[in-house]
Amino acid sequence: MYSGRDDDYYDRRDEAELRKQFRRRLRLKRFLAALILVLGAALVCFLLFLLGKGIVSFFKSGSSGSEYVEEVPGVQLEVVDNVFTPEDLLRLFGKADTADSTGTVDNNGADSTGTGDAVDNTGQTGNTDTEVTTDTERHLGLIAIDAGHGGMDSGTYNGEILEKNINLQIALKLRDELKNRGYSVYMTRDDDTYVGLQKRAELVNSQDNVLAFVSIHQNAVDSDKSSIYGIEGWTYKREGCGELAELVVNHVCDITGAKNRGYAFKTNLVVTSKTTMPAVLLECGFLSNDDECAKLASEDYQKLIARGIADAIDEFTKTHY
Ligand SMILES: [Zn+2]
Numbered sequence: 001m002y003s004g005r006d007d008d009y010y011d012r013r014d015e016a017e018l019r020k021q022f023r024r025r026l027r028l029k030r031f032l033a034a035l036i037l038v039l040g041a042a043l044v045c046f047l048l049f050l051l052g053k054g055i056v057s058f059f060k061s062g063s064s065g066s067e068y069v070e071e072v073p074g075v076q077l078e079v080v081d082n083v084f085t086p087e088d089l090l091r092l093f094g095k096a097d098t099a100d101s102t103g104t105v106d107n108n109g110a111d112s113t114g115t116g117d118a119v120d121n122t123g124q125t126g127n128t129d130t131e132v133t134t135d136t137e138r139h140l141g142l143i144a145i146d147a148g149h150g151g152m153d154s155g156t157y158n159g160e161i162l163e164k165n166i167n168l169q170i171a172l173k174l175r176d177e178l179k180n181r182g183y184s185v186y187m188t189r190d191d192d193t194y195v196g197l198q199k200r201a202e203l204v205n206s207q208d209n210v211l212a213f214v215s216i217h218q219n220a221v222d223s224d225k226s227s228i229y230g231i232e233g234w235t236y237k238r239e240g241c242g243e244l245a246e247l248v249v250n251h252v253c254d255i256t257g258a259k260n261r262g263y264a265f266k267t268n269l270v271v272t273s274k275t276t277m278p279a280v281l282l283e284c285g286f287l288s289n290d291d292e293c294a295k296l297a298s299e300d301y302q303k304l305i306a307r308g309i310a311d312a313i314d315e316f317t318k319t320h321y
Helices: 004-062 066-070 087-092 163-180 197-205 241-256 290-296 299-320
Strands: 104-107 110-113 142-147 184-187 210-219 231-235 260-265 279-286
Touching: 142 163, 142 197, 163 184, 163 210, 163 299, 197 210, 210 299, 231 241, 241 260, 241 279, 241 299, 279 290, 290 299
Parallel strands: 142 184, 142 210, 210 279, 231 260
Antiparallel strands: 104 110, 231 279
C-alpha cells in the first residue's frame, strides 16, 4: 500500500525534474538567440563591407588620369630587348601618368625612364562621340595620329602645362605637315576629348590601309628632374614597328637637337600592341624638366617635332611601301 508520503515524494521528484528540464531548455534558447544575434551581426558587417567596396570602386571608375592605370589588375611589362631593364617593371607599378613616371635607370650610358602612358585600361570604355578627321584625298597614303590623353585625363603636367594639351598641339601640327606633304590623315582625337585606349586602337584599326601610326605623349620623372630629358620611342614587336620607331626618334632628335634616348619594345602599351600597322608611341620630351617643358610648350619647337616625325614617315613609307 502506498503512503501519501510516497506519492508526495514522487510528485516532488517529478517537479524537480521538470524544473531542471525547463532550465535546460531556457539555456538552449538563450544560446540559440545569442548565436543568431552574432551571425546576424556578422552578416550585416559583411554586407556593409561589400557596400563600402562598391562605393569605393564606383568613385575610382569615375576618376581620371592618375587612377586609371593603377586600377588595372595584373598589368605586366614584358621587356623584349635590352634597351630597358627590369627596373622598368618597378616603374610601371608606381605612380603613373599624372606623375607619369616613377624612376630612372642608367642604361648604356643613357638615362632611361618611363611612364605609365598607354598602359591597358580595359575597364575604360571609349568615347563614342569621338571627333575624327579623315582626308578623303589619298595621295601618299593614310597616316594615323593619336594625341595622348585628353578630356578628363590630363596626363602628366608641369604647373599649368598639361600633357594632353601639348600632345594635341603637336598632333595638329603634324596633321597639317603631313597633309601639306600629300598624306591623308586620321586622328583619334582633334580636340580636348577623352578617348579610351582600346577605343583608340579600334578606331585606327577600322581605317583601311593605315601606313603608319604615331601616338604622341610627353614624359616625366619624379626625381632628378633637371638631369633627365630627351626623346624616346616605345613600340611593339610587329613588322615595321622597330624601323618606324627608330626613324621617328632619330629624325625628331636630329631636327630638334634633343637628346636621343632610343626606343624600346613594350608589350603592354595598348595603342602600339593592339593596333595592326607599324606603330610608335613617341615621348617628345620631359615636362618634368623645366627647360625641356618650356621648349615643348613653344610653337616653334612643336613645329620642329612635327617636321621630324613627318620626315621619318616620308623615309619609312618610301622604303616600306
Ligand atoms: Zn602620356
